[in-house]
Amino acid sequence: MPHPAPGTLLFGIYPGSATGDDTGGLAAGKPDDPERIDALLDRLQGPEGRPFLVRAYLQFTDRTELGAPHPTATPPDAARHAVRGRRLDLVAQYQSAVGDVDGYCAFVRELVAQYGPVTETLQITEEPNVAGNPTLDGHYPRVREALIRGVSAAKAAARELGHHHLRVGFNTTPLFGPSAVFPAELVSEGGELFVADLDYIGLDFFPDVFRPVPADELAATVEGLLCHHRDTALTPAGLGHLPLVVTEHGWPTGPDRTPERQAEVVDTVVGTMAAHAEALGLAGYTHFALRDAGSGNPGLFHRFGITTDDYTPKPAFAVLQALIAEHSGA
Numbered sequence: 001m002p003h004p005a006p007g008t009l010l011f012g013i014y015p016g017s018a019t020g021d022d023t024g025g026l027a028a029g030k031p032d033d034p035e036r037i038d039a040l041l042d043r044l045q046g047p048e049g050r051p052f053l054v055r056a057y058l059q060f061t062d063r064t065e066l067g068a069p070h071p072t073a074t075p076p077d078a079a080r081h082a083v084r085g086r087r088l089d090l091v092a093q094y095q096s097a098v099g100d101v102d103g104y105c106a107f108v109r110e111l112v113a114q115y116g117p118v119t120e121t122l123q124i125t126e127e128p129n130v131a132g133n134p135t136l137d138g139h140y141p142r143v144r145e146a147l148i149r150g151v152s153a154a155k156a157a158a159r160e161l162g163h164h165h166l167r168v169g170f171n172t173t174p175l176f177g178p179s180a181v182f183p184a185e186l187v188s189e190g191g192e193l194f195v196a197d198l199d200y201i202g203l204d205f206f207p208d209v210f211r212p213v214p215a216d217e218l219a220a221t222v223e224g225l226l227c228h229h230r231d232t233a234l235t236p237a238g239l240g241h242l243p244l245v246v247t248e249h250g251w252p253t254g255p256d257r258t259p260e261r262q263a264e265v266v267d268t269v270v271g272t273m274a275a276h277a278e279a280l281g282l283a284g285y286t287h288f289a290l291r292d293a294g295s296g297n298p299g300l301f302h303r304f305g306i307t308t309d310d311y312t313p314k315p316a317f318a319v320l321q322a323l324i325a326e327h328s329g330a
Contacts, residue, residue: 005329007274007277007278007329008274008277008327008328008329008330009270009273009274009277009282009283009284009285009327009328009329010051010052010053010245010283010284010285010328011044011051011052011053011284011285011286011287011323011324011327011328012052012053012054012055012089012284012285012286012287013041013044013053013054013055013286013287013288013289013290013320014055014056014075014248014286014287014288014289014290015032015037015040015041015054015055015075015078015081015289015290015291016032016056016057016074016075016289016290016291017029017030017032017074017075017289017290017291017292017293017305017309018074018293019288019289019293019301019302019304020133020135020136020301028293028294029292029293029294029297029302029309030294030309032074032075032076032291033311034075034076034077034080034081036311037075037081037290037291037311038080038081038083040290040307040311040313040317041054041081041086041290042084043321044317044320044321044324045084045085045086045324046321046324046325046328047330048084048085049084049085049330050085050324050328050330051085051087051328051330052085052086052087052324052328053086053087053088053089053120053121053284053286054078054081054082054086054087054088054089055088055089055091055247055286055288056072056073056074056075056078056088056089056090056091057072057073057074057090057091057093057126058070058071058072058073058090058091058092058093058111059073059093059095060092060093060094060095060096060100060103060104060107060108061095061096061097062096062097062098062100064103064107066103066106066107066110067110069114070107070110070111070114072090078090079115079118082118082119087118087119087120088115088118088119088120088121089119089120089121089123089247089286090111090115090119090121090122090123091123091126092104092107092108092111092122092123092124092125092150092154093125093126093137094124094125094128094137094140094143094146094147094150095134095137095139095140096140096141096142096146097140097141098141099140099141099142101142101145101146101149104146104149104150105146105149105150105153106153108122108124108150108153108154108157109153109154109156109157111154112154112157112158112161112163112166113157113161116157116158116161116163116166117163119163119166120165120166120167121166121167121168121169121199121200121245122154122166122167122168122169123169123170123171123202123247124146124147124150124151124154124168124169124170125137125143125146125147125150125170125171126171127171127172127173127204128143128144128146128147128170128172129172129173129175129179129182130172130173144185144186144189145189147170147186148186148189148190148194151168151169151170151190151194151197151198152190152193152194152197154166154168154197155168155197167199167200168197168198168199169198169199169200169201169202169242169245170186170198170201170202171201171202171203171204171245171247171248172201172202172203172204172233173203173204173205174203174205174225174228174229175229175232175233176228180232180233181233181237182233183201183233183234183237183239184236184237184238186237187237187238187239195238195239198239198242199242199243200242200243200244200245200283200284201234201239201242201243201244201245202244202245202246202247203226203229203244203245203246203247204246204247204248204249205225205246205248205249206248206249206250206251207221207222207225207265207269208221208251208265209250209251209252209300215261215264218265218268218269219268219271219272222268222269222272222273223272223276226244226273226276226280226282227280229244230244230280230281240281241281242281243281243282243283243284244280244281244282244283245282245283245284245285245286246273246282246284246285246286247284247286248286248288249269249285249286249287249288250287250288250289250304251265251266251304251316252300252301252302252303252304253292253303253314254298254299254300254302254303255298257303259314259315259316260315262306262314262315262316263314263315263316263318263319265316266287266306266316266319266320266323267319267323270285270320270323270327271323273285274323274326274327277327287306287320288304289304289305289306290305290306290307291305291307291308291309291311292304292305292307292308292309293305293309294309295308295309295310296309306320
């Protein structure tokens with residue numbers, strides 16, 4: 001899969017329905033339907049062969065068995081969706097309560113061997129800067145060491161196996177105040193080898209979800225946040241040359257949160273990214289998520305989908321479909 005041309009975006013989506021919440025729990029509903037997922041992915045992707053990523057998550061825990069296949073946790077059997085030119089965007093989560101970094105690095109190498117042929121991007125850890133929530137990797141001991149060593153383990157395995165297309169990176173949430181030094185601290189600890197093995201930086205951000213943003217200020221807020229992340233967090237750390245990818249973005253519907261407003265938010269966020277893609281080195285956008293975990297549940301984390309839990313498209317589905325056609329560059 002070719003890298004996106006300057007000013008264009010590589011699009012993707014998380015096609016599962018289960019989501020972690022802010023208490024360490026899991027928002028889940030009826031099982032995913034692989035055939036309906038494929039049909040909707042075909043519609044979003046458009047022409048066969050247009051670059052498009054399918055985001056999937058796997059977890060390394062103290063119960064993970066090395067030397068055996070590692071199934072994706074969500075969505076199940078994600079590799080089945082890597083067809084028609086689609087490829088995987090794998091997230092290798094580190095959730096070892098005993099800090100088993102050696103085991104995690106072995107896990108990462110096995111992921112490259114198992115999924116390398118159908119994987120475009122491999123994200124090492126998930127939100128390692130966020131502590132206090134056991135669904136996120138920053139909760140676990142030695143997470144920074146796991147991130148640094150995991151990146152180099154993945155790149156070494158990719159080189160050894162000839163998967164030269166495989167890009168390796170890590171992500172964070174927005175970094176403000178004292179937390180803005182998180183990337184610099186990683187670079188200080190990992191050194192030149194760590195920087196050389198990185199191919200991209202990911203950002204999970206959800207403007208107007210957890211902190212309200214007036215509708216007429218959303219575009220400026222998105223632009224400002226992306227500029228801040230590159231200029232304040234990445235460039236001082238020596239990572240300003242790397243492409244920045246929005247690895248998770250979404251806006252849930254629900255009580256007082258209309259499907260029409262969801263569509264407007266998706267249009268504004270992606271449109272703002274596309275307008276500034278070349279200037280800010282933005283390379284990709286992955287939406288979270290395709291389907292609601294439970295459309296009848298009023299909880300915030302149950303309704304992130306651009307379809308309901310029976311796969312009926314919300315207005316945001318058609319909006320994202322049009323944005324992909326306009327800004328994918330293929």
